Amino acid sequence: MTTALRRLRNYIDGEFRDAADGRTTEVVNPATGEAYATAPLSGAADVDAAMAAAEAAFPAWRDLIPAERQKVLLKVADRFEERAEELIAAESENCGKPIALVRSEEIPPMVDQIRFFAGAARMLEGRSAGEYMDGFTSIIRREPVGVCAQVAPWNYPMMMAVWKFAPALAAGNTVVIKPSDTTPASTVLIADIIGSVLDELGHSRGVFNVICGDRETGRLMVEHKVPAMASITGSVRAGMQVAESASKDLKRVHLELGGKAPVVVFEDTDIPKAVEDISVAGYFNAGQDCTAATRVLVHESIHDEFVAALAKAASETKTGAVDDEDVLYGPLNNANQLKQVKGFIERLPAHAKIEAGGEQVGEKGYFFAPTVVSGLKQDDEIVQHEVFGPVITVQSFSDEKQAVQWANGVEYALASSVWTKDHARAMRMSRSLDFGCVWINTHIPLVAEMPHGGFKKSGYGKDLSSYGFDDYTRIKHVMTSLDG
Template sequence: MPENSPLQNFINNTYVDSTATTFFDIINPVDESVVGRSPASTAEDIDAAYAAARSAATVWGRTTPSARQQALLHIADAVEANRDRLIDAQVITTGQPRHLVSTEEVDTTADQLRFFAGSARVLEGRSSGEYLEGYNSQIRREPLGVVGQVTPWNYPLMIAAWKIGPALAAGNTVVLKPSDTTPLSTLLLAEIAAEFLPAGTFNVVLGDAGTGELVASHRTPSLVSITGSVRAGIEVAVAAARNLTRAHLELGGKAPVIVFEDADLDVAAETIATTGLFNAGQDCTAATRVLVAEGIHDVFVDKLLAEVAKVKVGDPDDEDVLYGPLNNPRQLERVAGFIERLPGHATIATGGSRIDRPGYFFEPTVITGLQQDDEAIQQEIFGPVITVQSFRDDDDALDKANDVDFSLSSSVWTSNHKRVLRFTRDLDFGAVWVNTHIPLTAEMPHGGFDGSGYGKDLSMYSLEEYTRVKHIMSATD
């Protein structure tokens, strides 16, 4: 591709020009420089990508689980071999610290692809047998065929792996639209994977929200999966429903982090500071809504502030940096807007402002004094902002924890085993961590309820969502 030319889509294992007449700049959030131009891919582009995927489905869908496993293992190895290229492609559009992208994105992507490589060979169903006299029944678990996927900007490479891993392992072909602000690492992933996949198996189309709507509303896919905002998830669900297409939605979060008197407060404060501010708080599972027992509220806030004061914000090449800039000017405006609209009873204990330098950097921020119905408690800020409330007793803690529209993740900090059992049962969230917050593993499902959407990423549950079940009955007499 000539220098300064617009980015291209990746269809049928090669880069192709978009038919778009509308283009937009891709911005480096560290210094606000233009690092590329993306097409707003058209309906014609989406048709071409789905046609390629549909053609490839008859090839890839009939490969053996062993062959799919080997392909995914090769892709995982190639991801690690191209570590520096992937880091460069991602950092220039996210501003994330290079050490974070290396471990949390490249290493995790390779690991999760290897998990799904293995999972391709262990799909299960009811055993063949005579469940009705004179007839034999068996179950076939088959790929859906073609799937459409839309990924966000906060973890572009890793979440792309969450999408393509189970889809490819189950024998599906993919049309994926990455975020408009962070497409480069996803494009490179498709290029790397192409060596090991039939042409048309993994296609990437670039564009804005309008392009995403075209991907979701197309008649070809049997499932559309998105990780994104609640607004975007609703739009995808509506678009998919018009074609009776399955939808898989991993949306926002507002994780409660419940700290009791009998918790290790030093460990809790250190962990919450890190997991609340990690990736600039741009994580739907981030520990940003802290609920602390009344009797230790002030002590815990002091401990938390001491840990937050240690957090370093800065450029991607600095190995001591916990987080870099917010991803884009819209997100910076969103986070700043929450601060500007804080009610009078709230207190900004630290931070609260944009950092005075080029780029979309925002201070580590802690807010106290908020009430349950305040906007900053009820809505996802998606920035480096931690709120701290107090609760009276166990019932009050549960009521406040569950009193939001999101149900993705949560954590409880206590040494009381009976309390652990009660809270892990009664917290209305898809994940509950005990005396920790945010770790994920490929073997366990990730996904929420209610306003956080439905469907699971990771684990065998995710793989099963990318399959359909067929009953075959044969007369035996």
């Protein structure tokens, strides 16, 4: 017997709908490699409908006093907690993620982030009014930008959706969001949660819309005449395409793209502690994280000891079934991503050495072993380009100058870390490293109050924090004559 596939649908103006032309795509569970659902393959008619709904809902949502938008987001956060097990199940099936880790590492920060932006909703302020010309007072208004077209990635479908819709809605914008074509399930569930809250509190459900689809759907969203802003988390290639498309009508663009985080380990580092933390930060979520600790630069005096300890940690790290509470990570997200990671390993230069892992594991699904590769040079492909898999590379450096040069010597600039007991050196490195975030003696913690975003080909704009909130607003100068 063939098991019937679950049918996911778009959420437009408060209704769950199939694609207007009936097209669908299969959604595969990466832990099994088998399809479990179908989702709409949305086209121009679906994008038009979603944008029309968001545009119609915008004036009333914009004009609400901030406290009312805060009420909505606080209730959404409460509902996330109440329906946590549904969200966990959807995300685990979406991504093959271990259930226990989604419960402990994703639900709590998402709820906290929504509540943070609920507070930010009441901080739509400009600088103090003042007189800068005789007889006139100037006032600054901070306003929402309008309809936001948002495209979320497949590595953290739920959390990245939160990072997008929460500041946008808090600032008074309306949203059309597209999940990745490989991971639509949890975003469709989020639509049900937000839609029900909007309805309960007497607001238009057109404030929040979800359309499923592929790259073409995303292109149609970005090029549509209605949105005032396009926001994407994805690859550098996708970001460049979005920036180019948005330039045609000068849309505002918010890009969080790839990363190749350097992890600079000096000779005075506590090696066991550093190895433990770095291996977790490198392998968590199968290394499918733009900030993952996957490019280690270690001082030559401790190189061999560090590599041996890291290889041992890799051999003790588990990947496996979603219900196994001992695993650190699940599968790669899709067959193409598995092929990409394998390709990096197959193309390793002769001078590289695989210290641990390096192969696919399991009889089904897209699982890849925790991997350590040493003996690499700065211009090697695997050093310069984002693998987005559970692969940690190691290079040996001789001094601080070389460490900085190699750390900065990639096209990405999202995150980095420095491992040393020398405070002055840590401060010098934090100044010299050309990355949006520098962690010292840790790697990967994030908090809602602090910004996340990079430079160079890692994109521009910030997620989280008041800076991320500001990105979803525009500034207006109002000047009034004091003569009446």
